[in-house]
Amino acid sequence: MRRILRRREIVADDWRHLGEGAEEGSALIVPLVELRKDPERWRRWRGRLGVRLSSVDPVEELAADLPRLDLVAIEFPSPSDGRGYSAARLLRERLGFRGELRAVGAGVRQDQVFLLARCGFDAIELAENEDPDAARRALDRYDVAYQGGSREVALRRQRFSSRPG
Amino acid sequence: MYQYDALDQAFVDRRVAEFRDQMRRHLAGELSEDEFRPLRLRNGLYVQRHAPMLRIAIPYGLLAARQLAKLADIARRYDRGFGHFTTRQNLQLNWPKLADVPDILAELATVQMHAIQTSGNCVRNVTADHLAGIAPDEVDDPRPYCEIIRQWATLHPEFTYLPRKFKIAVTGSPEDRAASEVHDIGLHLRRDAAGSIGFTVLVGGGLGRTPIIGQVIRDFLPLPGLLSYLEAILRVYNRHGRRDNLNKARIKILVKSLGIERFREQVEAEWRLSRDSSPLLPAAEVERVRGFFRPQPYEALEDFDATSGREPRFKAWYRYNTRAHRVPGYRAVFVALKAHGHNPGDMSSDQMDAVASLAERVSFGLIRTTHNQNLLLGDVRQQDLYEAWLELERLGLAMPNIGTLTDMIACPGLDFCSLANAGTLGVARQIQERFDDLDYLYDLGDIEIKMSGCMNACGHHHVGHIGILGVDKRGEEWYQISLGGSANGFTALGEVIGPSVPKSEVASTIERIVEAYRALRADGERFIDTLRRVGLEPFREGAYATHPAAA
Numbered sequence: 019m020r021r022i023l024r025r026r027e028i029v030a031d032d033w034r035h036l037g038e039g040a041e042e043g044s045a046l047i048v049p050l051v052e053l054r055k056d057p058e059r060w061r062r063w064r065g066r067l068g069v070r071l072s073s074v075d076p077v078e079e080l081a082a083d084l085p086r087l088d089l090v091a092i093e094f095p096s097p098s099d100g101r102g103y104s105a106a107r108l109l110r111e112r113l114g115f116r117g118e119l120r121a122v123g124a125g126v127r128q129d130q131v132f133l134l135a136r137c138g139f140d141a142i143e144l145a146e147n148e149d150p151d152a153a154r155r156a157l158d159r160y161d162v163a164y165q166g167g168s169r170e171v172a173l174r175r176q177r178f179s180s181r182p183g
Numbered sequence: 184m185y186q187y188d189a190l191d192q193a194f195v196d197r198r199v200a201e202f203r204d205q206m207r208r209h210l211a212g213e214l215s216e217d218e219f220r221p222l223r224l225r226n227g228l229y230v231q232r233h234a235p236m237l238r239i240a241i242p243y244g245l246l247a248a249r250q251l252a253k254l255a256d257i258a259r260r261y262d263r264g265f266g267h268f269t270t271r272q273n274l275q276l277n278w279p280k281l282a283d284v285p286d287i288l289a290e291l292a293t294v295q296m297h298a299i300q301t302s303g304n305c306v307r308n309v310t311a312d313h314l315a316g317i318a319p320d321e322v323d324d325p326r327p328y329c330e331i332i333r334q335w336a337t338l339h340p341e342f343t344y345l346p347r348k349f350k351i352a353v354t355g356s357p358e359d360r361a362a363s364e365v366h367d368i369g370l371h372l373r374r375d376a377a378g379s380i381g382f383t384v385l386v387g388g389g390l391g392r393t394p395i396i397g398q399v400i401r402d403f404l405p406l407p408g409l410l411s412y413l414e415a416i417l418r419v420y421n422r423h424g425r426r427d428n429l430n431k432a433r434i435k436i437l438v439k440s441l442g443i444e445r446f447r448e449q450v451e452a453e454w455r456l457s458r459d460s461s462p463l464l465p466a467a468e469v470e471r472v473r474g475f476f477r478p479q480p481y482e483a484l485e486d487f488d489a490t491s492g493r494e495p496r497f498k499a500w501y502r503y504n505t506r507a508h509r510v511p512g513y514r515a516v517f518v519a520l521k522a523h524g525h526n527p528g529d530m531s532s533d534q535m536d537a538v539a540s541l542a543e544r545v546s547f548g549l550i551r552t553t554h555n556q557n558l559l560l561g562d563v564r565q566q567d568l569y570e571a572w573l574e575l576e577r578l579g580l581a582m583p584n585i586g587t588l589t590d591m592i593a594c595p596g597l598d599f600c601s602l603a604n605a606g607t608l609g610v611a612r613q614i615q616e617r618f619d620d621l622d623y624l625y626d627l628g629d630i631e632i633k634m635s636g637c638m639n640a641c642g643h644h645h646v647g648h649i650g651i652l653g654v655d656k657r658g659e660e661w662y663q664i665s666l667g668g669s670a671n672g673f674t675a676l677g678e679v680i681g682p683s684v685p686k687s688e689v690a691s692t693i694e695r696i697v698e699a700y701r702a703l704r705a706d707g708e709r710f711i712d713t714l715r716r717v718g719l720e721p722f723r724e725g726a727y728a729t730h731p732a733a734a
Contacts, residue, residue, distance in 0.1 A: 100344025104421050136340035159201050162193045164334045175190045178462040
C-alpha cells in the first residue's frame with residue numbers, strides 16, 4: 019500500500035486514483051477531465067471524492083465543485099514546473115478549500131516538500147523512489163521564513179505576515 | 184548598510200546546511216545531474232566550460248569592507264586569486280571545486296553573505312543605482328526597498344520555480360544607472376502630490392534573444408502595495424508564462440503576446456482579489472530597514488578644488504573617475520576595473536583586500552559594485568582624494584577611463600562560459616590596445632561599448648552605443664556590430680549595421696565608426712547624439728569603407 023506524508027505523519031494512503039481498482043463507495047481521486055465527462059456518475063458516487071488537476075487546469079473552474087470534494091490533488095509533472103504552488107494558494111486562500119490538498123506527480127521530491135507545505139498542501143504523495151522519512155525531515159529544514167504561509171509548517175519566526183485569509 | 188537579524192542569519196545558516204546535504208546526495212549518486220541542476224543553480228552554482236562557476240550575491244551592489252576582504256580570502260583559498268564582477272553587481276568565481284562549494288557558502292554566511300538565487304528560474308539579485316543615497320538628483324534611496332524585495336523574494340514558497348529567471352532593478356534618480364528598463368520589472372521611485380513615496384512600475388523588459396524595452400504597467404504604486412503588487416505580477420507570470428519553450432519563457436514574451444493593456448488588466452484584477460491574503464508591508468518594517476541606510480555621519484565641509492596644483496594624471500582621474508556627491512566636501516570615487524591589458528570586471532584578491540582597507544580609511548568602510556563592472560567608494564572627503572588616488576594608482580585601479588570607450592562591459596565569453604559562441608576577453612584586449620591613447624579617448628568622449636559572447640546578452644550588447652555580439656561561423660569567431668543602443672534615460676535597442684566581421688577586424692571596424700563620428704559631429708556633440716541626428720547610414724558606410732574581408 020502506498021505511503022504518503024500527511025500533516026507531518028507517514029501514513030498508509032486510504033485513497034485510490036481512478037484506474038487503481040477502487041470499489042464503489044471507496045475514497046477515489048478522479049482527473050478533472052473525467053469529472054467533467056460524466057458529472058452524473060460522480061454525483062452519485064457514495065464514497066469520498068477527490069479531483070486531480072493537471073498543472074494547466076485553471077483552479078478557479080473548480081469553485082462550484084468544492085463543496086462536494088473531500089480532496090484536491092494538484093499535479094507536478096517535474097520539480098521545475100511551479101504552477102501548482104500558485105494553484106494551491108488560490109485554493110486555500112481565495113476559494114477557501116479546507117479539505118485535503120495533495121501534491122502528486124513525478125515532480126514531488128523531498129527538496130520540494132517545504133515549499134509545498136508552505137503553500138497549503140497538507141498531503142504529499144511523493145514521486146516513485148523518494149524516501150518518505152527524508153521528506154518528513156525536509157519539512158523541518160527551515161525554522162524561519164520571510165513570507166507568510168500555511169500553518170502546515172511550524173516556524174519560529176516570519177518577517178512578512180499576511181492578513182488573515 | 185543592512186545588518187542581519189537573528190532571522191536572516193538563521194535562514195542563511197539553514198540554507199547552507201540544506202545545500203550541503205544536497206551536494207552530499209549528489210556526490211553519493213542519490214541525485215542525478217539532472218535532479219541536482221535546479222537545486223545547485225538556486226545556490227549560484229553553474230558547471231561551466233572548464234570548471235564550476237559560483238556566482239555570489241552582492242545585494243544591490245553594496246559591500247562592507249569585511250565582506251570584500253572575505254571575498255578576497257575565498258578567491259585566494261578556493262579559487263585562483265581573482266574574481267569577476269558582473270553587470271548585475273554580483274561576483275563570479277571561475278574555478279572553485281564542486282565539493283568545496285558548501286564550505287564556501289558557509290564562509291559567506293559568516294559575513295552575512297550568500298549565493299542564493301543568483302541563478303535558476305527564480306527572482307535574482309535585486310539591483311540598484313550605484314550612486315544610491317548619494318546622487319544629488321535622487322528622489323529617495325532605492326536600497327531599503329531593494330532589501331525588502333530581497334527578503335520577500337528569498338525562497339518564496341510560490342515563486343521559486345518560475346518559467347524563467349526574473350530580474351528586478353530599482354532606481355531613485357531621473358537618470359537610470361541600473362538599466363532598469365531592460366529588467367523583468369523596473370521600479371522607479373516617485374513622490375505623489377502629497378509627497379508620499381511610491382513607484383512607477385515597468386514590466387516586460389529584457390535582453391537575450393528577444394530584446395524588449397519594459398513598459399509602464401502602473402504610473403504610481405503607493406509604497407504599502409509594493410509586495411502585494413509584485414506578488415500579483417509574479418502570480419500571473421507563474422501561471423501563464425510559457426513553459427514549453429525556454430526561449431519564450433521570460434515575462435517579456437507573455438507581456439508581448441497579451442499586449443500591455445491585457446496584461447495590466449490581469450495583474451490589476453489579481454491584485455484586487457489577492458489583497459486579503461497578500462503580504463503586508465507595515466510602515467514599522469519599512470522604517471526598520473530604512474534605518475540601516477541613513478546618511479553617513481558626514482563632516483560639515485565645503486567643496487574645494489582638489490585638483491589645484493596637482494599633476495595632470497590626477498586631474499584626468501578626478502574628471503573621469505569621480506562623481507558629484509550630494510554632501511558638500513565629498514565625492515564618489517570609481518575603482519576602475521578597466522585597466523588596459525586586463526579583463527573588464529576582473530579583480531585580484533590582493534586588490535580586493537587593499538580596496539577593503541582603503542574603504543575603511545576613506546569611505547566609511549563601504550564599497551559598491553556597479554552595473555558597468557567597476558567598484559565605487561561612495562563617500563570620500565575631497566581632501567582625501569589625492570591619497571585615495573595614489574593608492575588606487577599603486578593598485579592599478581586608477582585607469583582614468585570611466586565613461587570612455589574602453590570602460591566597456593564584457594561578459595566572460597568563450598574563455599569561461601559554456602553558452603558562449605565566441606570570445607570577448609581577447610576582443611576587449613584588442614580594443615584596449617587600439618585605443619590606448621588617453622587623449623584620443625577623451626576626444627571621443629562618452630561612448631559605451633557593450634559586448635556579449637552569445638545572444639543571451641549578459642554583456643548587454645543591445646543597449647551599447649556600440650554593441651558587439653560574438654557569433655560562431657562554421658567554427659570561427661565572428662562579431663556582429665550594432666549601433667545606437669542606450670540604457671540610461673532614453674532606453675533604445677541598437678541596430679545591426681551589416682555583416683559580421685572576423686575577430687582580427689573588430690577594433691579596426693570600431694575605429695572607422697568613431698572616425699566617422701569625428702567627421703560628422705557638431706561642436707561638443709556626443710557620439711550617441713550625432714548618431715541619433717544623422718542616422719545609421721554614414722556610420723555604416725564608414726564601418727565597411729575599406730573592409731574587403733566582410734562577407
